[in-house]
Amino acid sequence: MDSARPAARNCFTGGEAPGKVDHVTEAVAQAPVRRCETMQVHHRLLDTVSGYAEACAAFENTTFHRRAAAREETVRIPVVVHVVWASDEQNINDAQVQSQIDVLNADFRADIADSDRVPEVWRSLVGDARVEFFLATEDPAGEPTNGVIRTNTAMTAFDTDDAVKSAATGGSDPWPADRYLNIWVCQLTGGVVGYAQFPGGPAATDGVVVTYTAFGTTGSAAAPFNGGRTTTHEVGHWLNLRHVWGDDGDGCHGSDFVDDTPNQAGPSRGCPTFPTVSCDNGPDGDMFMNFMDYTDDACMLMFTQGQVERIDAALAGPRASLSNLTVAAP
Ligand SMILES: [Zn+2]
Numbered sequence: 001m002d003s004a005r006p007a008a009r010n011c012f013t014g015g016e017a018p019g020k021v022d023h024v025t026e027a028v029a030q031a032p033v034r035r036c037e038t039m040q041v042h043h044r045l046l047d048t049v050s051g052y053a054e055a056c057a058a059f060e061n062t063t064f065h066r067r068a069a070a071r072e073e074t075v076r077i078p079v080v081v082h083v084v085w086a087s088d089e090q091n092i093n094d095a096q097v098q099s100q101i102d103v104l105n106a107d108f109r110a111d112i113a114d115s116d117r118v119p120e121v122w123r124s125l126v127g128d129a130r131v132e133f134f135l136a137t138e139d140p141a142g143e144p145t146n147g148v149i150r151t152n153t154a155m156t157a158f159d160t161d162d163a164v165k166s167a168a169t170g171g172s173d174p175w176p177a178d179r180y181l182n183i184w185v186c187q188l189t190g191g192v193v194g195y196a197q198f199p200g201g202p203a204a205t206d207g208v209v210v211t212y213t214a215f216g217t218t219g220s221a222a223a224p225f226n227g228g229r230t231t232t233h234e235v236g237h238w239l240n241l242r243h244v245w246g247d248d249g250d251g252c253h254g255s256d257f258v259d260d261t262p263n264q265a266g267p268s269r270g271c272p273t274f275p276t277v278s279c280d281n282g283p284d285g286d287m288f289m290n291f292m293d294y295t296d297d298a299c300m301l302m303f304t305q306g307q308v309e310r311i312d313a314a315l316a317g318p319r320a321s322l323s324n325l326t327v328a329a330p
Contacts, residue, residue: 103228227297
């Protein structure tokens with residue numbers, strides 16, 4: 001929610017600077033804690049990539065001023081999954097990959113079996129993003145593919161420096177980012193479960209990265225991140241969604257640029273009990289079951305209609321090439 005909505009936006013506000021201490025990781029040593037590095041990567045790109053800040057600000061302002069009618073048709077996005085592995089366990093099988101695609105489709109279509117666990121006060125806000133995903137059936141050259149690329153690497157783990165996205169650095173080169181959603185699955189370092197690149201960044205690094213123990217629902221997927229929600233969260237970023245607490249640490253002044261998510265102090269963790277109040281947002285409190293919080297997979301249940309509006313704007317703007325694809329979907 002916006003506590004203070006500026007007349008014009010830049011992309012330096014509302015984000016944690018790189019190197020900032022991750023208080024969530026610091027606070028809980030025992031339980032696995034969700035840790036997404038998308039904002040740190042965002043700040044690295046702001047500092048290093050010419051034109052990124054301007055592109056980001058331009059479509060943030062377009063998003064803010066957008067009053068077009070909501071898209072009615074469903075967008076179907078072809079996905080290529082790059083499995084970059086150093087051990088047999090990391091070389092996840094096709095069924096595990098498909099299990100992740102299935103979760104994406106349920107989550108982005110608001111088709112979740114236990115959605116009645118969304119508190120009643122927020123059920124009317126649940127948004128169907130009308131976005132579906134399928135493993136690519138044609139490679140960039142038009143040849144048949146199953147949409148899964150397997151690369152044996154000498155790298156035991158990858159940092160968030162995007163090395164996994166290039167064969168020259170032990171990873172796998174992306175397929176054209178204007179035609180495919182690229183997802184890399186590998187061992188990430190430092191307890192990071194995933195990170196994404198927001199729209200407007202370099203095509204050579206566009207897509208999302210997810211650690212192999214937090215991908216899909218079978219095989220190497222490990223609790224509490226074995227519900228496929230890490231990828232849902234990261235693809236949410238890829239479609240320009242911010243964290244619900246507004247990326248200002250534990251403060252109450254950050255914004256996710258969405259009006260129907262309550263103002264919230266910091267990230268949630270584990271599975272909180274409703275209501276959990278922060279930033280004077282009672283009686284209903286934090287929307288900790290939102291996909292863009294840090295809750296455990298089993299407790300993530302929804303995007304809001306306001307978030308869907310931002311997804312719509314991304315698919316009408318910087319991601320338009322993917323929403324206009326005419327490839328045949330299976
Ligand atoms: Zn995130």
